[in-house]
Amino acid sequence: MSCCPVTAEPARNPSDHTGVMKKAGNTNIYVTGPASAKAGVIAYPDIYGLDTMACAGAHGWVPRRLHRTDPVVMGHVSFHPAWIVENVLNGDGAVDKLAERVKVPQLLIAAGDDPDFIKPDGSLFKILKSRVDIGSKSDVLLFADEKHGWVHRGDLDNAATKTAVMKAWHTAVKFIQTNCPV
Template structure:
């Protein structure tokens, strides 16, 4: 467990070493130095935005491989270019400089290029899923008006907007596509049912769904101990809640 890092709240889960046989392949995004992990096929695409442990961290690829079995092409964008916070002390002094390497301007540009490539390959509908840092990335990409039809946000670290010196309220006001919020018990109140972020999204006319997992702590989707029956139950519930949400908006 960690103290508050400026990205993740106090009590968040630490790194989980990946233990999964990948079902997809890593390709180069044409015209870019960024790599993509691609699994599945079809014209309904889900972009996945990982947490601060990066392209191969925790259950990230397992989550995407399982999602692909629902009939989607799933794409992980390596926005960090191979970098990860793995091995760094889980403190603000270490993690804030790490995340500040990856500015919204750059990752929105990378995501736009990825979407253009996928559209050229036949993508008709595009959704997004994200864990922790990745949820903040989704909010920025949606706020920028990229062609994303909906977002699924597991234990969202949207408070990073303030870490970067931005205004979270103003960011959320720009999000105009459906969002699913799946916070853990120790996530900020503003992303839980009735919280400020939820109210702003509703005020935007956005269809927003929220389900809190009070028994879980921040990081549960990608890093919970799956030998714990309660974690298994909640991760499975969050997974199927996300599947239902994506099916609704990517049909």
């Protein structure tokens, strides 16, 4: 079972890497960047599909941190918004309940084939924007011509996709700099 739509971008050939594999508890993690960094970005792709539970720990760890009033996580960017997992695991309406509980600003970067509730004017957008605590710092951007997974797996030989990927990353960097100052 996959949480991605059937129209999602396919996997691409791997590229060279610059980091190293380490252990954090029982979890293998890939780390890159200077050891002296004061902050970091956590990425947790479930590349093997929801039914493998490869990211089961992350699916539990991140929401628990997003609910804290003094979170170690200060903002959340989703290039590959798979909030549908909440409904798959916890039933219809669970997505909206999660949006009501998160405590940190959200930036969701949606593709044209993502579920309507993720898109601007969808239920997630409306709930997040209505929040007094995080609404002004949260946003949902739609790239209607792109397919789910395009930021990570899009065809960068396609000029429009490459431009969209760069815009998504620039928007994410600005969001992180604003919401997660070091």
